Amino acid sequence: MSRCIGCGAILQTTNELLPGYIPPSSDAESKAYCKRCFMIRHHNLDYSLDNLNLMSNPELVKQKHHEYMTLLQNIKNENCLVLLMIDALDIYTGIIPDIKKIVGNNPVWILANKSDLFPKDLKLNKIKEKIEKISKDNGLDTKNVFFISCYKEHNVDVIMERMFANLNKKHYPSNNIYIIGSTSVGKSTFINLVLKKYAKTVDLITTSMEANTTTNLIKIGVGKNHQGKECYLIDTPGYLNERSILSCAPLETLKILVPKNFIRVKTYQLKEEQTIYLGGLVRMDFKCEKLSASFYVSDKLYIHRTKTMNAEKAYENLKFKEIVPPFNEEELKMYGKNHLVKVKVENSINIWLSGIGIVHIKGSGEITITHLEMVMVTLDYDELS
Ligand SMILES: Nc1nc2c(ncn2[C@@H]2O[C@H](COP(=O)(O)OP(=O)(O)OP(=O)(O)O)[C@@H](O)[C@H]2O)c(=O)[nH]1
Ligand SMILES: [Mg+2]
Incomplete structure (x- = not known):
């Protein structure tokens, strides 16, 4: 049984849409890449x-x-x-x-x-x-x-x-x-x-x-x-x-979420009631006197900061345009329902967002994280930097 040397699929001549397809005229005994591999390798399928x-x-x-x-x-x-x-x-x-x-x-x-x-x-x-x-x-x-x-x-x-x-x-x-x-x-x-x-x-x-x-x-x-x-x-x-959202995100979203080079940290000084959107994937509401939030995420991911009282309106105006990904209603639906995590920070905390990166918080206050189901949120407390 011959296999594609690029992806391991068993070579077949019946279904062009599945991995392993080679045209019937090809010599399936010789080392070959299937059509899907060829398209991924040469045409960014x-x-x-x-x-x-x-x-x-x-x-x-x-x-x-x-x-x-x-x-x-x-x-x-x-x-x-x-x-x-x-x-x-x-x-x-x-x-x-x-x-x-x-x-x-x-x-x-x-x-x-x-x-x-x-x-x-x-x-x-x-x-x-x-x-x-x-x-x-x-x-x-x-x-x-x-x-x-x-x-x-x-x-x-x-x-x-x-x-x-x-x-x-x-x-x-x-x-x-x-x-x-x-x-x-x-x-x-x-x-x-x-x-x-x-x-x-x-x-x-x-x-x-x-x-x-x-x-x-x-x-x-x-x-x-x-x-x-x-x-x-x-x-x-x-x-x-x-x-992890990376297992199902469309290519244009992957291009935003997956950093190409080493991450440049973006730090925001936050006070009173402010909100940060990480694209349209995660919303973080901060209630604090003063606190700093450092984002270890791809520099292509749009970070939108606003006063919490204006957050909802900003989201409605900017979603699928500036506040991306997701790029449309259909993609948004794919990532599941919204979930809430409420955190009291006393000194520092790390918020790990699967497929997106890490947010390191210093200071004290309350944070409400609204995240889509496909973004897993994990909290831990060591200083990372
Ligand atoms: N920044 C960075 N990206 C990497 C590195 N190694 C791999 N990648 C990229 O990660 C992506 C996935 O790489 P693959 O080797 O296809 O991953 P895989 O685990 O074999 O994926 P599956 O076959 O789908 O399970 C590609 O875009 C790689 O270029 C690395 O050391 N640094
Ligand atoms: Mg692989």
Whole structure:
């Protein structure tokens, strides 16, 4: 059974709209990219509509999660190394639910990718402690948390050396290394980097800003271990993250939310009753004498500040125009109902908004956060900068 080398889909000649399609005249036995991969790689195919349709159907999401667990069901029975990749800016939704059921007792290293986006003032050791705590809460006993950047190749050599050294340990019979994680965290980009460094192969696997790029397992040979067995690095499809807007946002929204370069922090001094809109995704009402709010978000995301008494009117006038994303009623509906979180701040607090970034508050006062269902809000209290 031949597979697309870009996304792992089984090659087929019957349905042009599905991954794996190649024209009937092609030679399915030779190495090939399917039509979808070709279009993503060369024509920036926008397939976010597929993701939107998927995420708007709870039954389909359930089915996808089931398929995901089935696809990865052998990992726990193998003796292998698992690399769990998360987005360094989205640490609270990065660990796949039921991760222990997938990995069993195998060692798990956590790679917090995209650390190139972090501004210099963020304390990495504090964020690392948080990731360790979250993984422990999820039953993972991991002391191996690494910040990496595939873009800047930060720490990637270290991981590769350790990874290959592990394969050669006598007590370690495994010959597989799996890379797992939510959609769009950079799993395939990481494998492409390994291939570039070790096999001088360029951009073999298809990568994209949009979710659900890799559709099946992709097994890449990376040499032999001490027993002479071929070792494999295995890319996997992303876990469909219901807790992050990035898994279903249309391309024009992704272009706004996903930072291109390292984040420039925007700090606002707030007093009395003021409101901030992060696009139309999150509204924050502040009641305070004086307080500062620093936003670690993409510089393309529109931040609108107004007096709370004028907030509703401003929103009605500017929504879908300046206050974007969402860009229209239909997209707004996709992200679910509004939820409220009320917080009393006494000193400082961090508000993690999945798929958007972090807001660091200093000072005291009350904050009411109104957020859409697909934006998960998590609060913690350490100084981050
Ligand atoms: N800023 C930044 N972006 C990255 C980095 N690594 C990957 N990306 C980007 O993240 C997006 C997703 O990358 P992929 O490698 O396709 O992610 P994936 O985890 O394989 O996604 P799925 O196959 O959908 O599960 C792409 O736009 C990459 O260019 C990084 O180190 N820094
Ligand atoms: Mg991928």
